[in-house]
């Protein structure tokens with residue numbers, strides 16, 4: 001078996017600060033979600049820079065389903081980016097953290113009446129209508145309140161994105177949006193446009209998540225612009241904004257080859273400009289709403305190794321004090337991660353381990369077969385690339401408390417989410 005030098009297994013962005021981790025573990029305990037503000041700021045800056053252009057207004061929105069806490073919401077508002085929300089809960093948290101509702105885009109395939117009413121009352125800037133029934137319900141709510149609401153319609157452009165089945169969103173049977181291939185699509189758009197209380201500003205699409213083929217985004221843009229031309233020509237309805245969603249792939253392991261956003265986005269914007277000019281569409285605004293690619297590699301999770309077990313079948317387990325309750329992705333999507341032992345960073349690789357969590361579930365494995373130096377009880381294990389869809393998908397299965405979260409910024413660290421207590425877990429129980 002050939003084992004590579006240990007350091008190459010570590011995501012570059014976090015290598016420089018490996019020495020900090022034992023201090024953080026001492027101060028905050030483990031398991032611990034760690035969020036690096038410096039790299040997040042840098043990514044926001046790169047995205048914003050790459051969107052600048054002389055043709056139309058652009059806005060960067062953060063898909064807050066990927067991770068949302070009051071502290072993250074505060075950063076979003078400080079960095080002047082908008083928020084993609086998918087529930088009244090996300091609107092509530094975003095606003096509490098300082099995001100202006102006018103900078104929110106409200107998505108979701110079954111927004112409840114209460115949620116729509118809440119969004120309208122909070123003066124959420126844009127509601128992304130998912131389907132014809134929702135448009136009808138929204139208009140009724142607006143009529144009752146005597147209000148007008150800016151909206152986009154979510155379309156499914158039918159672009160095939162090569163990603164995990166569960167995180168594809170634009171195949172023909174997707175539950176999201178209305179299809180451009182629906183024979184009633186023009187009627188649907190016309191009736192939404194004609195509602196007195198809905199200001200239909202344009203269209204939205206999102207073709208899936210963790211996508212590495214930049215061509216898929218170009219194809220989706222072509223489809224959307226072509227469709228916008230059809231709507232403009234056949235219905236005389238102007239499309240002023242297109243929101244192209246998120247979905248840019250990120251690095252988890254060596255198999256992932258993300259494209260460079262700073263290179264891709266200016267070309268994408270240029271392409272959108274050229275195509276919209278060719279089709280005679282006067283776009284005022286273009287929006288994108290990445291989640292994962294803004295935060296994933298700013299996040300890591302620090303665990304403590306507990307027991308180590310050699311099975312009769314020959315597998316060597318190193319158990320951690322967390323697992324699928326703080327990171328469901330390996331169990332849900334066979335997602336892969338890299339990890340390191342911060343206190344043994346210079347030691348040579350010794351053995352292959354399976355990193356398993358403590359939940360009562362055989363599938364509670366965070367990393368299958370990772371080569372590490374000799375792992376001992378009490379070692380710290382740092383799993384990289386957990387900044388998105390980890391905290392936001394955490395659960396209390398087995399009544400395991402959700403870990404604390406700490407933000408680091410250079411030498412500074414501060415707690416942003418307290419570790420759950422057992423009392424917190426049963427806070428809503430009634431005896």
Ligand SMILES: Cc1ncc(COP(=O)(O)O)c(C=O)c1O
Nearest residue numbers: 063206209210246247290291292
């Ligand atoms: C509508 C919408 N926008 C944005 C996102 C963010 O995706 P990602 O985190 O892959 O950038 C998602 C999630 O897939 C989504 O459903």
Ligand SMILES: N[C@@H](CCCC[NH3+])C(=O)O
Nearest residue numbers: 065167209210329388389
């Ligand atoms: N939660 C998924 C992505 C879903 C994106 C939201 N539509 C993940 O962890 O990869």
